[in-house]
Amino acid sequence: MWQIFKKDFLDAFKTKKNIFVYIVFTGMAYVIAKNKETFVVNPDAGQFPLFGSVDVMLLIFGLLIAGALFGGIVSGEVDRQTIRFIVPYVSRVKIYAAKFLAIFVYLVLLSVVTFGFVLVYRQKFDLPWLDISMLFVTFLYVAALLMLISSLFNQEKLSIFTAAIVGIVLPVLALINAIQSNNIINFILKLTPFGYLEPANWGSILSVFALSVGLTVIGGLIFSRKEV
Amino acid sequence: MIELKHVNKRFKNKVVLDDINLKIADGKITAIVGPNGAGKSTIIGLISGYFRPTSGEVAHGTVSVMPDADNLYAQMTGKAFLKYMCKIKKADYKDALHIADVLEISNDLNKKMSTYSFGMKKKISFVQAYVGDFDTYIFDEPTSGVDVPSAKVMLGLVMQLAKQGKGVLLTSHNMTELETNSDYLYILRNGKIDQSGTMQDLEADSLAQNHYVFTTDDAGNLVTFLTEVPQVDIVSKTDGQVVIALSDDMAIEDLVMKILTQHLSLTGFWRDHQHLADIAFADK
Numbered sequence: 162m163w164q165i166f167k168k169d170f171l172d173a174f175k176t177k178k179n180i181f182v183y184i185v186f187t188g189m190a191y192v193i194a195k196n197k198e199t200f201v202v203n204p205d206a207g208q209f210p211l212f213g214s215v216d217v218m219l220l221i222f223g224l225l226i227a228g229a230l231f232g233g234i235v236s237g238e239v240d241r242q243t244i245r246f247i248v249p250y251v252s253r254v255k256i257y258a259a260k261f262l263a264i265f266v267y268l269v270l271l272s273v274v275t276f277g278f279v280l281v282y283r284q285k286f287d288l289p290w291l292d293i294s295m296l297f298v299t300f301l302y303v304a305a306l307l308m309l310i311s312s313l314f315n316q317e318k319l320s321i322f323t324a325a326i327v328g329i330v331l332p333v334l335a336l337i338n339a340i341q342s343n344n345i346i347n348f349i350l351k352l353t354p355f356g357y358l359e360p361a362n363w364g365s366i367l368s369v370f371a372l373s374v375g376l377t378v379i380g381g382l383i384f385s386r387k388e389v
Numbered sequence: 390m391i392e393l394k395h396v397n398k399r400f401k402n403k404v405v406l407d408d409i410n411l412k413i414a415d416g417k418i419t420a421i422v423g424p425n426g427a428g429k430s431t432i433i434g435l436i437s438g439y440f441r442p443t444s445g446e447v448a449h450g451t452v453s454v455m456p457d458a459d460n461l462y463a464q465m466t467g468k469a470f471l472k473y474m475c476k477i478k479k480a481d482y483k484d485a486l487h488i489a490d491v492l493e494i495s496n497d498l499n500k501k502m503s504t505y506s507f508g509m510k511k512k513i514s515f516v517q518a519y520v521g522d523f524d525t526y527i528f529d530e531p532t533s534g535v536d537v538p539s540a541k542v543m544l545g546l547v548m549q550l551a552k553q554g555k556g557v558l559l560t561s562h563n564m565t566e567l568e569t570n571s572d573y574l575y576i577l578r579n580g581k582i583d584q585s586g587t588m589q590d591l592e593a594d595s596l597a598q599n600h601y602v603f604t605t606d607d608a609g610n611l612v613t614f615l616t617e618v619p620q621v622d623i624v625s626k627t628d629g630q631v632v633i634a635l636s637d638d639m640a641i642e643d644l645v646m647k648i649l650t651q652h653l654s655l656t657g658f659w660r661d662h663q664h665l666a667d668i669a670f671a672d673k
Contacts, residue, residue, distance in 0.1 A: 249453065
């Protein structure tokens with residue numbers, strides 16, 4: 162299981178997409194870190210919350226990034242039939258867990274680098290644990306959703322496309338709902354972390370965690386029965 | 390040992406395997422033979438965990454598999470791939486390097502597998518299947534596309550596994566290879582096991598049809614005569630040779646006597662030896 166995790170995790174770093182992601186996020190983190198008056202720890206009206214801004218950046222783009230890098234994490238191997246090399250030796254549960262972890266750890270690492278950059282630049286090390294917990298549990302959700310999408314399809318391009326669409330649509334729906342509340346959109350967002358961001362509390366963190374568990378179970382069942 | 394009991398497999402509405410019962414015994418090389426689409430790869434897929442049977446039972450211990458060589462991790466080097474597989478299979482990487490050396494692909498291990506020829510892909514797929522300690526080893530057409538010396542080495546290695554008490558399942562389109570190396574064979578046709586047994590068993594079954602070869606200077610008249618004999622079926626004919634199947638209720642001596650009585654040309658005759666290709670791909 163560890164070998165599968167290591168391979169998928171490191172493969173993501175070998176892509177041009179990954180270099181682009183890190184350049185963009187480090188750049189954005191630099192802008193946020195540098196603009197002390199605009200992005201502050203305890204914001205007044207007209208100021209943006211420091212950690213909240215980094216959070217939002219990662220939340221909005223998290224699924225899109227993960228989809229681009231990991232959308233074919235299962236479907237790609239099924240499509241190319243390389244998964245046939247590992248299925249005889251590793252249980253479906255372990256394969257699923259390894260790939261899930263690869264996505265999650267990648268996102269966590271990206272957030273650590275991004276946050277870390279801001280904190281080191283600002284020499285400010287008070288960590289907003291509630292926001293960070295919400296962010297990490299959102300990453301669990303992203304990993305679970307991606308694994309589900311990738312397990313549903315046998316074609317890599319289709320699963321990457323679907324993940325990208327979902328990665329664009331969800332933040333857009335959240336934005337629309339923020340401007341003008343809509344019951345249908347509200348219902349859809351309640352199935353995603355975007356429905357629990359305000360206010361961020363332990364209850365909303367648990368809700369997103371529960372959603373992640375649900376998606377993982379569904380995705381895991383689909384993968385375990387999948388003919389490869 | 391691997392055992393399939395009353396295994397059926399359907400893909401959507403198509404029946405691919407129909408009541409398959411087979412065993413892959415420890416210490417033996419078992420071959421599955423059959424035309425394209427007979428269901429050989431499906432049987433391998435069921436044992437390897439790629440598919441699940443629609444009904445029936447597949448019982449097996451640990452299995453090492455050589456899947457289709459075309460589907461390798463293209464962006465990995467051969468070395469990285471073997472390291473990866475050895476770690477997954479808890480096999481010794483040095484064993485993999487040794488086998489790669491024996492198959493003469495050591496010098497290519499630092500190259501990406503996307504640059505490999507078909508034969509090289511076959512070899513590296515064989516190497517990863519061979520290493521590690523498993524109850525049964527499955528090789529799906531291991532020597533197709535491989536140079537003759539390496540094919541001999543591969544088969545020698547496969548035989549070593551059987552001598553070590555491991556079960557081996559082999560598929561191949563090279564009938565001579567299977568005929569020479571297999572301890573037990575299953576002939577698969579349209580998803581069903583048509584015949585099974587050792588090569589001697591299969592030959593005996595088909596020799597029960599009593600095939601004979603007649604050589605002659607006048608095949609035309611000989612064929613005309615033989616067509617009139619109810620116990621004779623003409624299997625094949627050329628200018629100088631006629632192959633027949635003789636039913637059990639007529640002795641060959643009686644038929645030869647009839648031919649000679651008719652003063653037909655008969656320069657020689659012998660019992661035809663059935664090859665696996667003849668048995669497996671006979672028209673039915």
